[in-house]
Amino acid sequence: MPATLPARFLLALIALAPVAIQAKDTWITPAEASSFRTTPSYADTQAFLQRLAQAAPGTIRLATFGTTPEGRPMTVVIAAKDGDLTPEKARAAGKPIVLLQAGIHPGEIEGKDAGLMLLRDFAATGRLPHLLDHAVLVYIPVYSVDGHENANPYNRINQNGPDEMGFRGQSQYLNLNRDYVKADAPETRAWLALWNTWKPDLLIDIHTTDGADYQYDVTWYAEDAHKLPPSIATWQRAAYEGDAMPAYEKLGHLAAPYLEFRDGRDLTKGIENFGSGPRFSTGYAAIRNRAGLLIETHMLKSYEIRVRATYDVVRAVLAHVNKDPAALLQASKDADSWAATLSMKPGASLPVTFKQDPTSTPFMLKGYAFTQTKSELSGDIWVQYDPKTKKNYAIQNWNDLLPDVSASIPAAWAIPPQWTDAIDRLDAHGIPYTRTTAPVRVQAERDDMTDPTWAAKPFESHHMLKDVHIASSKQDVDLPAGTVIVRADNADAVLALNLLDARAPDSLLRWGYFNAVFEQKEYGEARVLEALARKMMAANPALKTEFEAKLKSDAAFAASPRARLTFFYERSPWYTVQKVGVYPIVRLDAAALSTIQ
Known part of the structure; x- marks a missing residue:
């Protein structure tokens, strides 16, 4: 016991x-x-x-x-x-x-x-x-x-x-x-x-x-x-x-x-x-x-x-x-x-895209030995590391960036009230804004966009706008009552620029929230466009010369009856009134902003 x-x-x-x-x-x-x-x-x-x-x-x-x-x-x-x-x-x-x-x-x-x-x-x-x-x-x-x-x-x-x-x-x-x-x-x-x-x-x-x-x-x-x-x-x-x-x-x-x-x-x-x-x-x-x-x-x-x-x-x-x-x-x-003071500088702009600095700097990589084998399976190089064998590599570092495309910083951006997705994002980010109480015509800087291309497949539930040609001009613009005015004289100016400017790669435009502006809604019958084209060439010999030159230089264009007629339709008021490719968000300078406050 x-x-x-x-x-x-x-x-x-x-x-x-x-x-x-x-x-x-x-x-x-x-x-x-x-x-x-x-x-x-x-x-x-x-x-x-x-x-x-x-x-x-x-x-x-x-x-x-x-x-x-x-x-x-x-x-x-x-x-x-x-x-x-x-x-x-x-x-x-x-x-x-x-x-x-x-x-x-x-x-x-x-x-x-x-x-x-x-x-x-x-x-x-x-x-x-x-x-x-x-x-x-x-x-x-x-x-x-x-x-x-x-x-x-x-x-x-x-x-x-x-x-x-x-x-x-x-x-x-x-x-x-x-x-x-x-x-x-x-x-x-x-x-x-x-x-x-x-x-x-x-x-x-x-x-x-x-x-x-x-x-x-x-x-x-x-x-x-x-x-x-x-x-x-x-x-x-x-x-x-x-x-x-x-x-x-x-x-x-x-x-x-x-x-x-x-x-x-x-x-x-x-x-x-x-x-x-x-x-x-x-x-x-x-x-x-x-x-x-x-x-x-x-x-x-x-x-x-x-x-x-x-x-x-x-x-x-x-x-x-x-x-x-x-x-x-x-x-x-x-x-x-x-x-908050960026917009107060004459001709102010800010880079929105960046490119690699071509000048590299030396970097000592603390790595491991590795082998490269031609793979019969993939047809590519198969890399295998040996973590038991430390090895340093003297390599080059291209981490530094330089400014590339810049966007101008206006006194304010104006967003017509029907573009609710954009306004909803302003609210989500906490960007302050006011609304106009009556219709007003102002001179604004507007972007006209042509030759858009989209990504081949969806990314994060969106078909992103990959590239587009942008031409800016001063235009008289009618802003309806309820237009949202986003001023740039505050700490959210850089945030607003990256959301609203067409050039910014993560802007709402690039994520596809304005894809509808690239869609043509009205079309012309071929028989009507035949008559329109002849009338336009008779009134504008330079247009006739431009058309004939394109026939000689562009085989695909010359082979397409529809493309030939579209050439004239897109230069007519029946097309331009649709505002295809016109970015609805416009930029206001200080003078224009003062007229709507």
């Missing part, structure tokens, strides 16, 4: 062991508890956050800022010291606001699990007590909630864990990181309302990259200086290159600028800018006059390494903000002033 006592005692200790471990660290996150093999469901994520908010009521606040198409709540977490948990209190305390978002692509979910650990260590364990001494964190643990819950082990073929991850699109199959400008998704509308409520000073967006294999556990991207207000470009350069990324590497990591290889089959050919724009998170922050940072963990590193890398890089960026909060606040203030 006495011989059995030690065995019973041992069994009792074993039974109590999980309780003892939990008592020692009650704040272990679900990902940590699984040794980073899994990532928690949305319900488990919310439960952890709710428990944290209950434990730190003056430091952590949870709120719902929207509802997904499938009816799930969209949760945001506010974290701050001294009870500064509202926009008003944050501003009164002189604290910059950092918007940190995870799971816009839910298969790339490190930001969620790293965020839980950061909030835990700030508010509960005391490991990072000074994380938010001088800043307020607005944290979205999962942006695309429906996509997050559409979890599957086969959603990301390139990725090393976790066991299951969410789907790239939300439940309507929209990619939220292409939706910032067009704002089709309910999630985007909710996000825009959150942005307009908080007006953050810095947006950090967490992703996981695809592509080549290399030694870095994090790559990062910030918009080119030519896309930014000068104060934001200066702040970002000092914050990221000058401080946060070196501090991150001192924690035992490797970081590099975003690696967009010119040829994925041969890394030695160099890297280039991936071509961000306002449809993307950091591109949208730029046209809102704010700093942005894209974090891309490396998909082939283990999930634990990726989460811990995210934890450390966000910690390093917040440490920089904490060191000099006034600098970020001043950069935001100066950026808004810069945007």
Whole structure:
């Protein structure tokens, strides 16, 4: 009998062991508890956050800022010291606001699990007590909630864990990181309302990259200086290159600028800018006059390494903000002033498209050895990496951009009231406007568009306008009562320009919201056009000469009876009165604007 006592005692200790471990660290996150093999469901994520908010009521606040198409709540977490948990209190305390978002692509979910650990260590364990001494964190643990819950082990073929991850699109199959400008998704509308409520000073967006294999556990991207207000470009350069990324590497990591290889089959050919724009998170922050940072963990590193890398890089960026909060606040203030005064400069314009700077800079890529084999299967080159063999490559970097096409900045834009989709987007983005109360005729600058071409297949539920020839002219324009007037003498001028100008690649025109203006609605019978053509040539010998020259130079035209007659119809008032290709949004100068106020 006495011989059995030690065995019973041992069994009792074993039974109590999980309780003892939990008592020692009650704040272990679900990902940590699984040794980073899994990532928690949305319900488990919310439960952890709710428990944290209950434990730190003056430091952590949870709120719902929207509802997904499938009816799930969209949760945001506010974290701050001294009870500064509202926009008003944050501003009164002189604290910059950092918007940190995870799971816009839910298969790339490190930001969620790293965020839980950061909030835990700030508010509960005391490991990072000074994380938010001088800043307020607005944290979205999962942006695309429906996509997050559409979890599957086969959603990301390139990725090393976790066991299951969410789907790239939300439940309507929209990619939220292409939706910032067009704002089709309910999630985007909710996000825009959150942005307009908080007006953050810095947006950090967490992703996981695809592509080549290399030694870095994090790559990062910030918009080119030519896309930014000068104060934001200066702040970002000092914050990221000058401080946060070196501090991150001192924690035992490797970081590099975003690696967009010119040829994925041969890394030695160099890297280039991936071509961000306002449809993307950091591109949208730029046209809102704010700093942005894209974090891309490396998909082939283990999930634990990726989460811990995210934890450390966000910690390093917040440490920089904490060191000099006034600098970020001043950069935001100066950026808004810069945007509001752009239209006051004679002949003011702003670049809306960008091209690669032909001058490259040297870059030492910390990669791995790789082989290139001609594949009998695909007929292409099969690249295979050897992660056991580190190798550095001296390559060239073409990340820098130069301005390309520019758009003029008017005193105001005028949108006739029937174009409700465009006006609805103004409301979604929070762009201020007024309406005319009576019809008015003004001289305005109008764009006439010809030779449109559209994408061959849909993109994000739209057939995008790929290219169009634009000719601008001053015209007398009749504006009906209720016309929307969007002034450019405010901080939203750059945002409005990118939404409303025909030249902007992410404008509402390019996304297809004005495709109807290219459609001819009235047509002429061939027998009638035969008579019209002869009458027009008799009245205008130069037109006859132009027609005959086109017959000689354009075989397809000469072979088409319809094209021959259309040549005359399109030069007649029966066609021009239809205003085919006339962009309905017009630009007003200061004199025209003064007549309708």
